[in-house]
Amino acid sequence: MAVQLSEAAQARIEQLIERYPTPRAVMLPALHLATQEFPYLDDEVCQAVADLLQVPMVDVKGVATFYTMFPTEPQGTCEVHICFNLSCSLQGARRLLRRAERQLGIEVGQTTPDGRFTLRGVECMAACDRAPMMYLNDELYGNVTEEKLDELLHQKSSGE
Amino acid sequence: MEPIITRHLGTPDLWRLDTYRAHGGYETLTKALQEHQPDDLITMVRDAGLRGRGGAGFPTGVKWGFLPKDGRPRYLICNGDESEPGTFKDRLLLENDPHQVLEGLILSCYAVGAHLAFIYLRGEFFLSARRVQEAIDEAYQAGYLGENILGSGMNLEVLLHRGAGAYICGEETGLIESLEGKRAYPRIKPPFPANIGAFGMPTVVNNVETLANVRHIVAHGAEWYNSIGPERNRGTRMWCVSGRVRKPGVYEVPLGIPLRDLIFDHAGGLEEGRTLKAVIPGGSSSPILTAEEAMEVDSDFDALQRAGTMGGSGGLMVLDDRVCVVQSSYIISEFYHDESCGQCTPCRQGTGWMTKLLHRIEHGEGRPGDVDLLLSMGANIFGRTICPLGDAAVWPVESAINKFRSEFDHHISDKRCLPGTESIL
Numbered sequence: 001m002a003v004q005l006s007e008a009a010q011a012r013i014e015q016l017i018e019r020y021p022t023p024r025a026v027m028l029p030a031l032h033l034a035t036q037e038f039p040y041l042d043d044e045v046c047q048a049v050a051d052l053l054q055v056p057m058v059d060v061k062g063v064a065t066f067y068t069m070f071p072t073e074p075q076g077t078c079e080v081h082i083c084f085n086l087s088c089s090l091q092g093a094r095r096l097l098r099r100a101e102r103q104l105g106i107e108v109g110q111t112t113p114d115g116r117f118t119l120r121g122v123e124c125m126a127a128c129d130r131a132p133m134m135y136l137n138d139e140l141y142g143n144v145t146e147e148k149l150d151e152l153l154h155q156k157s158s159g160e
Numbered sequence: 161m162e163p164i165i166t167r168h169l170g171t172p173d174l175w176r177l178d179t180y181r182a183h184g185g186y187e188t189l190t191k192a193l194q195e196h197q198p199d200d201l202i203t204m205v206r207d208a209g210l211r212g213r214g215g216a217g218f219p220t221g222v223k224w225g226f227l228p229k230d231g232r233p234r235y236l237i238c239n240g241d242e243s244e245p246g247t248f249k250d251r252l253l254l255e256n257d258p259h260q261v262l263e264g265l266i267l268s269c270y271a272v273g274a275h276l277a278f279i280y281l282r283g284e285f286f287l288s289a290r291r292v293q294e295a296i297d298e299a300y301q302a303g304y305l306g307e308n309i310l311g312s313g314m315n316l317e318v319l320l321h322r323g324a325g326a327y328i329c330g331e332e333t334g335l336i337e338s339l340e341g342k343r344a345y346p347r348i349k350p351p352f353p354a355n356i357g358a359f360g361m362p363t364v365v366n367n368v369e370t371l372a373n374v375r376h377i378v379a380h381g382a383e384w385y386n387s388i389g390p391e392r393n394r395g396t397r398m399w400c401v402s403g404r405v406r407k408p409g410v411y412e413v414p415l416g417i418p419l420r421d422l423i424f425d426h427a428g429g430l431e432e433g434r435t436l437k438a439v440i441p442g443g444s445s446s447p448i449l450t451a452e453e454a455m456e457v458d459s460d461f462d463a464l465q466r467a468g469t470m471g472g473s474g475g476l477m478v479l480d481d482r483v484c485v486v487q488s489s490y491i492i493s494e495f496y497h498d499e500s501c502g503q504c505t506p507c508r509q510g511t512g513w514m515t516k517l518l519h520r521i522e523h524g525e526g527r528p529g530d531v532d533l534l535l536s537m538g539a540n541i542f543g544r545t546i547c548p549l550g551d552a553a554v555w556p557v558e559s560a561i562n563k564f565r566s567e568f569d570h571h572i573s574d575k576r577c578l579p580g581t582e583s584i585l
C-alpha cells in the first residue's frame with residue numbers, strides 16, 4: 001500500500017489548504033508534518049504529500065531538497081547541531097565541533113553506526129549572546145563548555 | 161532613556177495575553193480602531209520617519225504608500241526569518257513578547273488594508289513557534305483577530321508559517337517564493353512586492369522589530385517618535401552585541417548614540433588586557449570598521465553609511481586584538497557561499513572561489529597576487545546578481561582587505577597569522 005501521512009496530519013493539511021491562497025503554499029507546513037512522521041523524506045513520502053497538495057511529486061522533492069530541515073536520508077535519534085558561525089567561533093565553537101567529532105567517533109555531517117547521533121556544524125542560530133551554542137534536537141544549549149558538551153553527549157548516549 | 165520595545169522584557173510570562181494586557185497591551189489597537197482611519201495610520205508612520213529594521217532601513221510609511229489602490233487583495237508578511245549572522249533581536253521579541261509584535265502587525269494590516277497576514281518564522285525557532293502560535297490563538301479568542309475585530313468591521317486572518325532552514329528566505333522575494341511553496345529563489349525586481357508580491361498580489365514585507373515600532377508610534381504619535389534620535393534616523397534600535405565583549409546581549413538605545421558607548425558601556429567593554437581591533441556593525445555582511453573608525457562613528461543609519469558601512473540588521477560583532485581578520489573573513493565568506501541559492505553564476509561560483517582562496521591564504525598556501533585576485537573576484541560579483549546576497553558576500557571581504565591589507569600580505573609572506581593572535585578555526 002502506498003505510504004500515507006497519519007489521518008491527523010492529513011486533516012491538518014486539508015484545513016490549511018482552506019486557509020491559504022493556494023494549496024501549494026501548504027508545502028512547507030505539509031513537509032514539516034511529514035518530517036515528524038517519517039524518518040526521512042523519500043520519494044514515496046514526497047508522493048503522498050504531492051497527492052494531498054495536488055502538485056507533481058518532483059515539485060515536492062525539489063522543495064524538500066532545498067531546505068536543510070527536511071532530511072532526505074536517515075538521521076540519528078539525537079541531532080547534534082553546533083553553531084560554527086563567527087560569534088560562536090570567537091568563543092571556541094570550532095574546537096567544540098572537533099571535540100564532538102572525537103567523542104562520537106564520526107565526522108561532521110555523519111551519523112554514528114548505531115544511529116544514535118548525527119553531528120552537524122550549523123550557521124548562526126540567532127543566539128550569539130549565548131555563544132558558543134548548540135541544539136540537541138529542538139533543545140537549545142548556550143554557553144557550551146567542553147565539560148557541558150561531554151556531559152550532554154554522555155546523557156544522550158546512555159538513553160537519559 | 162527608557163527602552164520602548166524591550167521595556168517589559170523580563171516580566172514573567174509576558175508572552176501570555178493576560179500579562180501583556182496588564183502592561184497596557186492591545187489598548188492601542190482598541191483605541192486606534194475607534195479613532196483612526198487606516199490612512200491616518202499610514203500618515204503617522206510616515207511622519208514618524210520609521211525606517212525598516214530588517215536590513216535596508218527603508219522608510220516604512222513610504223513603502224506602505226507604494227501599494228496600488230486597485231482593489232486587489234493585499235497581504236502583509238512579518239519577516240521573522242532572522243538569519244543574518246550576529247543578529248538575535250527578533251527571536252528575543254518573538255519568544256518573550258509575541259503579542260507586542262502581533263499588535264503592531266494588526267495595526268499595520270489595518271493601515272494597509274490587509275485581511276490576510278503571514279508571520280514567516282525561521283524554521284529553527286522552535287520556542288518562538290510555540291509562543292507565537294499560542295499568542296495567535298489567544299488573540300483570536302479575545303477578538304483581536306478574525307472577523308469584525310472589536311466591533312470595528314475589520315477582518316484579519318494571521319497564519320504562522322515556519323521556514324525550513326535556508327538563509328535566503330530572509331530576502332523578501334525569496335521569502336515570498338518560499339511562502340508560495342517553492343524553492344526560495346529570489347525574484348528579479350521590478351516588479352516590487354508592493355505591486356506583485358505573494359500569490360501575485362500587492363504585498364508588504366516588514367521586519368519583526370519594525371512592526372513592534374508601529375505599535376508605539378500609533379500609541380504616542382509621530383511627534384513623540386521624532387523626539388528620539390537624529391533627523392531621518394528616528395526611534396530606537398535593538399542592537400545585538402556579540403563577540404569579544406563582556407556582556408553580549410540585546411541593547412535597545414536611541415538611534416545615533418556613539419557606537420563606542422554601545423560596546424564599552426552597554427556591552428561592558430572587552431575582557432581585561434584586550435584591545436579593540438575591529439567591529440562588524442550591522443550583521444556579517446556589513447563592511448568591517450577599524451577600531452579607530454568604530455570609536456568615532458555614531459550608530460544611526462546615515463552615520464554608519466557615511467562611514468562606509470551600514471546598520472544593516474543591527475548585529476554588531478566585536479573583534480579584539482587576538483582575532484585574525486583573515487580567519488574572520490574566511491568564516492563569513494564561507495557562510496555566504498553555503499547560503500547562495502545558486503541562481504546567479506557570479507554568486508554561486510564567485511563566492512565559492514573567494515572562499516577557497518581565503519582558505520588557501522589562511523592555510524599559508526597563498527601566492528603573491530592572491531589578495532588582488534580576491535578583490536577582482538569581488539568586483540566581478542558585485543552588482544551582477546539578482547539579489548543583494550552577492551554584494552553581501554563581497555562587502556565584508558573587500559573591506560577587510562582594504563583596512564587590514566598588511567594582515568593578508570603577512571599571511572602570504574609568512575604563511576601564518578600575525579604574532580599575538582589565536583586561531584578561531
Ligand SMILES: Cc1cc2nc3c(=O)[nH]c(=O)nc-3n(C[C@H](O)[C@H](O)[C@H](O)COP(=O)(O)O)c2cc1C
Binds near residue numbers: 211218240367371
Ligand atoms: C540576503 C538577504 C537576507 C535578508 N534577511 C532578512 C532577515 O532575516 N530578516 C529581515 O527582516 N530582513 C531580511 N532581509 C531584508 C528583507 O529583504 C526586507 O528588506 C525586510 O524584511 C523588509 O522589512 P523592513 O522594511 O521592515 O526592514 C534580507 C535581505 C537580504 C538581501
Ligand code: SF4
Binds near residue numbers: 503508546548
Ligand atoms: S545573488 Fe546569490 S543568493 Fe541572490 S539570487 Fe543570485 S545566486 Fe541566489
Ligand code: FES
Binds near residue numbers: 088
Ligand atoms: S554565531 Fe552562533 S548563534 Fe550566532
